[in-house]
Amino acid sequence: MVKKIDEVIKGETEKVILLQMNNDNEHWIPKSTIKSNYNSVEGTKQSFIIDSWILEKNKVLA
Numbered sequence: 001m002v003k004k005i006d007e008v009i010k011g012e013t014e015k016v017i018l019l020q021m022n023n024d025n026e027h028w029i030p031k032s033t034i035k036s037n038y039n040s041v042e043g044t045k046q047s048f049i050i051d052s053w054i055l056e057k058n059k060v061l062a
Contacts, residue, residue, distance in 0.1 A: 001052040002035055003061065008045050027058045
């Protein structure tokens, strides 16, 4: 199962991206769990389709 979220990229490495959530929390998300294309430009809000399990593990989803 996947979820669509709209967030801002704050940082990136070869295997993960750092997303700033609406509540200003930041979470490292493995690129392998992101199912949508995205622009690697930092600071731009965009949509991501991400595996639900990683969002639940990081407590992004209530």
